[in-house]
Amino acid sequence: MSPLLDVRGLTVTYKTSGGDIPAVRGVDLSVAPGEKVGIAGESGCGKSTLALALLRLLPANAALGGEILFDGDDVLKMSFGQLRAVRWAGASVVFQGAMHALNPVRRVEEQIAEPILVHGGDRRTARVKAAELLDDVGLGAGKGRAYPHELSGGQKQRVMIAMALACTPKLIVADEPTTALDVMIQAQILRLIGGLVADRGISLLMISHDLSVLAGTCDRLAVMYAGRVVEQGPAGEVFTDGKHPYSRALAAAFPRIGDDDARRNPQGLPGDPPDPADLPTGCAFHPRCPVAVPICPDVDPQLWSAAPGRDAACVHVKEN
Incomplete structure (x- = not known):
């Protein structure tokens, strides 16, 4: 089956007065019809830039290269x-932070109806559809008669999901x-999204x-670091048996409730992802990598086969 979304060699570079900033560096990614794919990584790894690039929603100073094939x-x-x-x-x-994505001076039913009207629907159809979607979420x-400030964070996120549908x-x-929701509401929203798309x-x-959120929601998972995909494969396998040391670090950072060892010895990585304007030589992860070897600053690893259906960009994978 042909992919619905097929991203090939995507690059996104921000043109600034201080020079070019490479935010996405040669990403390949596909999503099949009906498939659920997750993208994980810390803040600053290029995830949101990639998402906005898919529909060309980036600012004017963003230069894009490669291909984004949709249908x-x-x-x-x-x-x-x-x-x-x-x-x-x-x-x-569905944007991050619904309060910033919704118009504060328009009722939510009008905002759900707007894309229907833009795409040729009449007002009565749009109004009925908006009411149905509010029920669905x-x-x-x-x-529908409420303004955004009259809704809770979880309710606003549900409105955003209705708009997306x-x-x-x-x-x-x-x-x-x-991101902005408490744990209980987060679980409800994830179940809602998963159920609706299915x-x-x-x-x-x-x-x-949050790698654990994606592992429980998606079929496949891609892990991004410094603007590149460093591992991809079945979501559960990437979460429980990461082939890239960064994937393993993300999974280890997930707290285990009731586990004394996890409470007394919280896992994680020191430092932050590199500044895109000042990337390290070789593997971008090597300054933080617990298993780095002397060749890591000199080798820029590509995605190599790490197991059936699994790829990872690490010299240890290539060695094996």
């Missing part, structure tokens, strides 16, 4: 009219959809810094 058509070569037809109807986005049609897209891109046969690309 066989290259998003990077589309005219504005073609791109407008794809947004919401072909692919939609567990809010009820009565909440308004034009029956083939793909939903969820960028950190639960019921409708929609593909999902979910972005998070």
